[in-house]
Amino acid sequence: MMKKITLKLNKNGDNYIGEQKDNMPHGQGTYTYPDGAVYVGEFKDGFMHGQGTFTHHDGQKYVGEFKGGKNHGQGTYTHPDGRKYVGEWKDDIKHGQGALTYADGTKYVGELKDGEAHGQGTLTFHDGTTYIGEWEYSKEHGLGTYTWPDGTKYVGEWKNGKKHGQGTYTDSDGYKYVGEYKNDKKHGQGTETTVSTTYEGEWKDGEQNGQGTLTFSNGDKFVGNFKDDDMHGLGTFIYPDGTTEFCEI
Secondary structure (H helix, E strand, C coil), X not given: CCEEEEEECCCCCCEEEEEEECCEEEEEEEEXXXXXXXXXXXXXXCEEEEEEEEECCCCCEEEEEEECCEEEEEEEEECCCCXXXXXXXXXXXXXXXXXXXXXXXXEEEEEEECCEEEEEEEEECCCCCEEEEEEECCEEEEEEEEECCCCCEEEEEEECCEEEEEEEEECCCCCEEEEEEECCEEEEEEEEECCCEEEEEEEECCEEEEEEEEEECCCCXXXXXXXXXXXXXXXXXXXXXXXXXXXXX
């Protein structure tokens, strides 16, 4: 049968008040550390195990489940500066479903692995910018959507935190790009539409480079070579009335 005792556990000044079994904390109790940290909750065979609250000497606090002396299961961890995590833990590490709130109000809700955003999740910045999609160790990776407060949006593929693969980028001014990206830059085949032109063709390092077609709002069209975001070299102008003109720019 468990009984309530007071134990001075070592010469460093650790103290325990609560239930015990075989002269070890077991059941409900309070454990005080020399630096002022305090654990109040359940113990098993000398370890924090079950429901409890651990308050650090600097004000950090964990309230939730423990297993074998570690945060394990559902729990809430708060910092004095406003940072907060509510969710699942595994062996003292954030792991599973959870919600992270940062000091500036930025918030992540979703899956975590080894303490980092990993899997499906939503990151909402304090200014309203959001990313909804896949993560790999705290970087956007896979399919996802980034939306900015002014209405600008990117929907597509990501790799290591950068736009990479197929994607669509639009803004509130009528700009639109649909095509390939590489390391955050337009690269490969893509179509760019502005209020006055449409370019369809090759891109390199964020600029029109290679073969492409540029169509103007009045119907004029240039088919040919492009370099550094401009017509360059041999090409053909095609006009709305069907007239064509070969040229070199």
